[in-house]
């Protein structure tokens with residue numbers, strides 16, 4: 001794998017991380033409301049009764065109000081538990097208990113399910129740094145979701161959740177990168 005593409009990905013991630021960090025509270029709150037509307041539309045369109053998502057940290061697209069809504073609707077929500085071997089375990093989110101996991105990310109507390117637990121969901125919401133028009137996704141650089149999505153035999157629709165400016169024409173990609181089926185931004189749900 002060429003070192004250039006790794007450097008390019010790293011530089012892009014740093015830029016995107018900085019842009020997220022400098023968003024204003026007003027921008028964030030507005031985006032959160034719109035993410036909620038779009039994600040509820042996606043659930044209605046897919047009829048999903050179970051889904052996997054992530055517990056947003058401060059700078060990430062905030063899906064927490066949506067997760068509370070999903071929980072109230074009786075939708076089963078799986079949240080990732082970061083393992084140090086590069087795989088993700090899962091636990092059912094109850095909207096209550098969490099703690100700090102590996103890499104300082106918020107993590108759900110609950111019965112730990114194996115990486116295979118995600119095989120059962122109807123819809124996958126994937127965190128990302130950027131997504132392009134062909135569905136290629138730039139993640140945060142440890143390959144967790146490439147491995148997860150790449151190992152699934154029958155995969156339900158996977159939608160990346162990003163801010164509008166992070167949906168771009170092309171992201172740098174490598175053979176192991178797994179495309180997503182769609183993207184959710186504050187302005188729209190798009191199948192790709």
Ligand SMILES: Nc1nc2c(c(=O)[nH]1)N(C=O)[C@@H](CNc1ccc(C(=O)N[C@@H](CCC(=O)O)C(=O)O)cc1)CN2
Nearest residue numbers: 010013054055056057080082103105127140141142144
């Ligand atoms: N809220 C949330 N939970 C999540 C994810 C996520 O993106 N958001 N993940 C989604 O995968 C998994 C954890 N993924 C991680 C990915 C990278 C790094 C990390 O340490 N990255 C490098 C930066 C690499 C770079 O910039 O090139 C670092 O910070 O040093 C940590 C966790 C599972 N849980």
Ligand SMILES: Nc1ncnc2c1ncn2[C@@H]1O[C@H](COP(=O)(O)OP(=O)(O)OP(=O)(O)O)[C@@H](O)[C@H]1O
Nearest residue numbers: 137138139140141142143144145146147150176177
């Ligand atoms: N299916 C896989 N099997 C083994 N290693 C993988 C796989 N997918 C990715 N990797 C490794 O993970 C590391 C990070 O990959 P990459 O830069 O594509 O991350 P990313 O797309 O940002 O990550 P993520 O999937 O967590 O969002 C690379 O060293 C890559 O070789």
